[in-house]
Amino acid sequence: MNDLILFLGKFLTQGTAIASLAPSSRWLSRTTVRHIDWARAGAVVELGAGTGPITRVIASRARPDCRVVVIERDPDFARLLHERFGSRANFDVVQGDVRDLVAILTDRRLTAVDHVISGLPVPSFPRALQHSFFRDVRRILRREGTYHQITELPWIYWRFYRRFFDQVDFVFEPRNLPPAGVYFCRGARELP
Ligand SMILES: C[S@@+](CC[C@H](N)C(=O)[O-])C[C@H]1O[C@@H](n2cnc3c(N)ncnc32)[C@H](O)[C@@H]1O
Numbered sequence: 001m002n003d004l005i006l007f008l009g010k011f012l013t014q015g016t017a018i019a020s021l022a023p024s025s026r027w028l029s030r031t032t033v034r035h036i037d038w039a040r041a042g043a044v045v046e047l048g049a050g051t052g053p054i055t056r057v058i059a060s061r062a063r064p065d066c067r068v069v070v071i072e073r074d075p076d077f078a079r080l081l082h083e084r085f086g087s088r089a090n091f092d093v094v095q096g097d098v099r100d101l102v103a104i105l106t107d108r109r110l111t112a113v114d115h116v117i118s119g120l121p122v123p124s125f126p127r128a129l130q131h132s133f134f135r136d137v138r139r140i141l142r143r144e145g146t147y148h149q150i151t152e153l154p155w156i157y158w159r160f161y162r163r164f165f166d167q168v169d170f171v172f173e174p175r176n177l178p179p180a181g182v183y184f185c186r187g188a189r190e191l192p
Contacts, residue, residue: 020119025175025180028150028181029054033115038066043067044058044113045116048071049077113140123160165186
């Protein structure tokens with residue numbers, strides 16, 4: 001309940017920068033990472049983690065030697081994430097902007113990850129940022145890597161993500177409030 005109140009307060013004051021009224025439900029959080037082969041995942045980055053509902057599922061699934069970098073811009077959310085997950089040896093919780101994604105990973109001697117899990121409001125980013133963001137995602141994702149994107153506007157952005165990935169699948173999660181879903185993307189495209 002505390003997370004809900006904190007989240008709602010942020011949404012009411014910051015709107016599209018937060019992009020959601022409430023944290024992801026446990027159903028949406030589980031769906032977001034359900035295709036990941038945790039036995040083989042060596043490095044994962046979560047972007048826009050909020051209060052950490054998806055982070056919690058990642059923490060319960062990732063092997064102790066799987067590196068997990070969690071990036072969140074909002075200082076209150078980042079502090080909360082740090083309290084909740086910062087003591088895990090394989091976790092790095094970073095208060096930072098996704099604009100600095102490559103630098104944040106490079107500082108941690110991480111040049112490639114297996115999976116990018118995003119709660120970011122990417123369609124609301126300015127167009128130039130969308131492009132630089134997906135260029136960075138392509139740069140850090142391993143060849144067989146996958147990109148997982150939550151959305152509260154089911155199916156609407158399928159064509160949007162197809163501009164950036166060769167393959168885009170969508171799974172609807174009606175148990176979330178509001179009904180939501182996840183885009184599963186692979187084959188990050190080279191952008192001009
Ligand atoms: C829709 S919320 C998702 C929160 C959480 N992942 C969840 O599923 O409940 C989007 C989150 O992205 C964060 N965010 C937005 N723009 C960002 C940016 N440029 N860099 C890092 N985080 C950002 C917001 O602060 C917010 O916590």
